[in-house]
Amino acid sequence: MRSEQHASGPYAIVAVASSAGGIQGLGELLGGLGPDLPVPVLVVQHLDPRHRTLLAEVLARRTELYVKLAEDQEPVNPGTVYLAPPDRHLLVGPDGVLTLSNSELVHFVRPSADLLFESVAGAYGPGAIACVITGTGVDGSMGVEAVKSRGGTVIAEDPRTAQFTGMPKAAVDTGAVDFVLRIEEIAAAIRGLVEDKRQ
Template sequence: MTAAHQPPGPYAIVAVASSAGGIQALIALLAELGPDLPVPVLAVQHLDPRHRTVIADVLARRTELPVKLAVDGEYARPGTVHIAPPARHLLVRSDGLLTLTDTELVHFVRPSADLLFESVASAYGPRSIVCVLTGTGVDGAKGAQAVGSHGGTVIVQDPEDAEHPGMPQAAIDTGAADFVLPLEEIAAFIRGLVEAKRQ
């Protein structure tokens, strides 16, 4: 997604993070985003790097959006879900170029939601939306703060609705959450944001 091809409108990108219980949560979210989302989706799901991952195939069967493992040096494409591969951090530049790194673990995990969210905040500022779903630990909380401080929008799954409330609660505890919603309402809310003011 080069600068010339960035989506018009108030938002340019959506980033999602999940961990324990996250596969089902991602399925529920992506299935409701519809086939014509006008922005890219970048996703971090904590996965066991010792096993070959089939997450992209699993998610692709449950959503109308194309789903693929992110590739180093490719551009994020509107209407496409780019999943961080196991054991690689996923970052994005302001021109939409994706970068994968194998730098040190963050909060004992790689890929890290914090690093993804921080790169999204730096690259897109107020045109970014990030979403923290079910999971254990605190990954995503620091990144959510970065997005908030850059004027982006932070959506968090209601901890009472999450299979594992740790990650959502940690994000809420930072004070960065703009909206706390049950999982079933998040996709429609995101669509409302990214489609606002589009011609």
């Protein structure tokens, strides 16, 4: 089914990682993607596991895309944003079905951008786009290398303009990043990639 859905374009999925400053950054990024994005978007935002999150409701007010908390064994659909729930790793399989896991923390965090990116790389290979925006720590840096090694494309927010530099700088420092952009430029870059050859 995935190959039929995405046969007209080179990219099949976008995965985004953020931490500190991420709600504002995600609002900016998702808000620029428009209502008719032809691929799904998977998001890991580090959240306090002790509280129910309102992130989906907050982001839904900033984008025309459908935003929801990801559910275990849920198939992904184009034009939908799937958020990792608090304290659960978010993974995707080659069949485009999501898995939620409470396996061990990675770099002291769950959900882990590294695990999401690695699963996206394994499932989609060159059809994957990984994007790291504002956040502290190094989560996502191993994952972007996995995406790049499988032929995918990696975007990082410019650490010089990011609200929190840790995560985007760690990604850039791997040498696996294809585009280093200001947050307000990332949505247009993603749209340009996923809509390529779709005319």
